[in-house]
Amino acid sequence: MRVNSNTKARTRAAAGLTVAALAAGATAGAGPATAQPKAAPAAAPAADCSAAYRIEQKLSSGTTWRMCWRYDGKAGLVLEKISYQPKGEPKPIRVLNSARLGQIHVPYDDGSVEYDDLTGFDFAQGLMNLAPGECPGGTIKSVKVPDSWNEDPNVKGLCTTTRSRGHAYRMQGDTANKVFQAQGKDLLVYTVNQVGWYEYMTEWRFQDDGAITMNVGATGSLSWDDYDAGDGRGWPIGKGASAKSTSHSHNAFWRLDFALDGSTKNKVEQYDSAVTAPTRGQRAPTTKTTRTKVTKELAGDSKAYRWWRMVSATGKNKDGHARSYEIVPGVTTKYPGRSYTKRDLYVTQYNKCELFASHNPGNCGPGAGKSVDKWVNGQTLTHPVVWMNIGFHHIARDEDQQPMPVHWQGFSIAPRDVTAMNPLTPAELGWQNGHWQPRR
Template identity: 20%
Template sequence: MEMMATLCSPWMNKRWQVNCRFPINHLLTRSRRGGLTCPRPLEGVSLLVDLDELKIVEYYDRARVPVPKAEGTEYRRSKQKPPFGPRLNRFAIEQPDGPGFKINGHKISWANWEFHVGFDVRAGPIISLASIYDLEKGTYRQVLYRGFVSELFVPYMDPTEEWYYKTFFDAGEFGFSQSAVPLEPLADCPANAAFIDSYYAREDGTPVKISNAICIFEQHSGSVLWRHTEIAISREVARGELDSEDGHNHWNYDYILDWEFKPSGSIKIGVGLTGILEVKAADYTHTSQIKEEAYGTLLAENTIGVVTDKSSLRKSYWTVESETAKMNQTPKFRSISNPLLSSDDFPQIRSAFTNYNVWVTPYNKSEKWAGGQYIDRSHGDDTLATWSLRNRGIENKDIVLWYTMGFHHVPCQEDFPIMPTLSGGFELRPTNFFESNPVLKTKPPNHVNCTTKP
């Protein structure tokens, strides 16, 4: 092994946070050609480093496990070799009248909506003062005072020595804004998108600029606002929506956040997960060799994709079997239910905000982070679950709605070497908020006739 081709990655664990000691038990190798590091871990070796003395105080070499091969881990388009899949046809977005939205600083106005877009070092993008124009009342009515990602909890459910404590709070421990990456025009966002730069302060107060951190665009996704057909009456159809999007990279994982505003008063919040799976090295080259619990899926030779919850230990999906895949896995399509971590599991105590899908609390300016103000030091005594035990009234109070959205990710071969985007989300939909259908009198846009030149 070439030491110059080895990368050491420290992983946080509460029991090592005394005297500034951190474990390094995630050693990764890089191929001679550059290659990737995440899919090639050195398993069984761990170090304990004292950051005050800047020296290794403990060293463990528990096992010898084959390092996964570099072949088949390349995902960059420029490095791919034939055969290739079919090329997708081009299409264009035309807005001859210009964009339908206006950006004034960080204030966005579009159709019957107006809202403010901000940025926070811990939460990342923040949507605030979202208001919709009520045609009947002749005024804007506030729908959302402030909306943002309070926390992201990522537990890896492998109890072996180098993995048992690998649970992450990506917002509270790392800062969601510090992982934000510039969005690529025509790749992350369509041609009609406008971009907003964002800023945050480093630990020493130095400002950091993230170019193209957020994009705003209109899209025609095929969603119908309303339609109806009757005999002797021509069909009526209405469409339209506005999107705000940003992207974040957390080491191996990428997150995509999408806020979608509809003229009907709905706000859809979407989350996309993609990137490179967290994997561990193993002795197996074929599923027939696995005789004990592997806590993951054999994705390639000597490569296990580790599950991120306990769904692998429960019947959490139905399967429809078909033909045999490359690694002799059973091909399947899955309908996933909602298993949870054990209530007495220490990571679950710290992430007790995931106990329920929906929480409602009276507004308190000190209750901003679902996992607690100082999540890296938390024992679970300052979480959303703890605040809710106070049994405070919410009638005639400003309230906070906390929605917990979960992904139970059991890796599969289709996720290797890079994971297709897995999407989820929820919708805030007005109910008895308006006197009648708020888009009944929405004027449809004039049609654009596009001609393609050879």
Template identity: 30%
Template sequence: MNKLLIKIVLLFTLSLLGFSHANAAENCGDEFYVNEIFPNGARWDMCWEHKDREGIIFKSIYFTPKNGTRRMVLNQVAIAQIHVPYDDNGTRFHDLSDLGIGGLNMLELQSDECPDGSLIPFSGKNVLCKQTTKQDISFKSGTNTENGYYLSLFSVSPVGAYYYIPTWKFFDNGKIEPWMGATGALQRFGTDDSTGWLLADNRVGIAHLHNFFWKLDFDLNKTYLDDAVEEINFNLVNGKRERSIIPFSTEAARKVNPETMRHWRVRDKSAKNENGHSISYDVILSEMGHQDIGPASEPFTHNDFFVTTQNDNERFASHNTSGGTNLDEFVNGESIVDNDIVVWAGVTFYHMPRSEDSPHMDAHWSHLKIVPRDWNASNTLSDDVTNNAPTIATVANLNSQTSDSITLNIQASDSDGDSLIYNVSNLPTGLSINTSSGVISGVISTAGTYLVQITVSDGQQSASTQFNWVVSAASTGSSSGGGSLSIMLLFSLLGLILFNVFFRFKNND
């Protein structure tokens, strides 16, 4: 074969093997590249890396919505601490920084531990399980039901008697969920059941907390100097719940607040979705039923959400050895405007042992949610669903007078059960429409002929109708006075006609 032919055969073979330019790993070697395209077309791709302490971390994380644009969400994510203080104050573990879940502490996984998935090796050892799971129902609307998918990646690391299972779930709608599972066996037993639970004779499982921290380096749209972070609270004000936004300009440490449904948002100040809204991700800590506010020596437990400038030396929420020693020191007043920011989130699980935790412990799970907001202009997974336009009933032409009090119900419906928004143009002055109920009401103030147009929309399609509304001026005073006036006019008119008829009859005589 000549050289050209060899090249062509080689290219053809490579393309058969799936090495196409579009799927190539641009930020890491192919063996560290995860590229998942779901059956509905949505896609996640990222690189992974092994670290002795953090275990498997993920880098250059891109989401491509179905029929959408591939954009970077996060530059890097990692678990940042597993802090386990015991109620008897006998020990206070900092498992991640002090022992680590990588290296020899990471187990070789067997294929039956990764059903329908694939095992990914590091240094010849299968340490990472990659699975794609079809969800029960992603959404349902009318007769349309759609199953969604998510990619999950997990490893297993024994630490003492525990096995930790760091798991990352990447959903086809752009959502990310970092999970941490804990199983194995209880670590510590005592005899004093005031700080635990009596499981068997003279055997008290000592209660303890698991404080899990994650470090999330968002680089939305890959531009890393234009990401802003804000806190959103929903406060009760005079019986209404009102949204308030607190933008951060310097590093901050914040607590959860269930009463105001507090969450945080990372927003790109430049990139917009198709509707011109800033692309962003919400960070939601919904496991707020357990909260650790530890002793003064553990100030990193006094808050749940942190924003800091990115610093490679700041790896662990506590027992950090280079740079500051813990999150409380990382938050030292630096500006986060036009800076590379990272956020840290912590969740707490209070583990009061049960008899059922012995001899083998049920896995307990903790997680947080990272959810796209305005990343897309609409639900990208629902664009195959056919929408039925709403229908609106015709309205007969109307005659009214000024000062008339009006209540007019516009009838419309939607066979998909979508909620409808009503809009109206050219209503007689003094009237308005309730945009959600379709009721027109008010007192007419100005005479005239109005061609009223009413439109009802289900958010995708609309229907409209129009009618003439003639408003004549009530002569004087109130409308009831006008009414009696017109009756008098009617009688005099009748009298005139009768007189006329009588007169003509007489003339023809």
């Protein structure tokens, strides 16, 4: 679904996405946009960057997110120095050093072509201008595209806005005389990059409860000159079965450099649970969970009853528990055709040269390899970097034309013991921490 190389140097036109399409399919539970983000008070601590490259948003529930942004010539939008400050916390809590896409790998089912959109097909050059209606209630920032093909390298291409996501919680007491409920709010940061016929929406959702969701949404158009899957693998599009759209995969990688509490010396842990059938005298099966400390580089697979977390080496919450973030994989179709797409998660020791999960352009030293799987070679983890691989097998359908509805793929990281209680806890329930007795 690509255009000829001589048509790639396109002028940046406003992307033809409707507000309805923008809100249609977010994996984090999209809702209607809310009011224009308000500037944080001048006295609040700011992210360590100039005002033009700073994103700072206090959500209506009291949580403030702060970060810096820049635009990379291959990766596109890069978010850095990301911190989270819920109400009741005296200062921002650093979460991530940097967060960015690590690759979008697109192999076609018939074996005719495969693309690495970030390093091989000018993803970053395809940044699109956004119309005001695509950033409802928010602000569109101007982005200077490095080495731009266009006369004017400045693109109005970065949207920051807020959005409701539905219930953050609901609790009704035993006496049924009061319902505690709140509607969750998110800071939404996104860009649109055109690659051939596709338009990729790179979306970051920063929730008021401390979770972060990363999504890539593919929309745009099916390629009319791609309806030639003569090998029988394609899906018929249009009248009859003469035109078949070639099926393909989108394997999206993200690269997360954690810095919990401001330190990159984080610890990685893997948890696995085993369920055993009930023995005599037991009313139900038993489940035992074991923790494995991951001290060396890891190539891991998601499976039932398995999860990972990144643990702060320096910070604890008010209960004395180490702060951490749990990695929550999204729905994925793992592509087995390449060595680097055979695993769901990689944890590598930081190397400033290791930036893209496949066809990495940097020279990382003799024998280092050009893909993330080659970098897992037994190094001790003192500065762990997480690479997440989420795949989508796109078998086209009649409904994909015209334009193609957004199909989303992504994952989340969720706070685990970052705060002593739910950061959105109402004040009158704040005393119910740990073992408590009903008040008389």
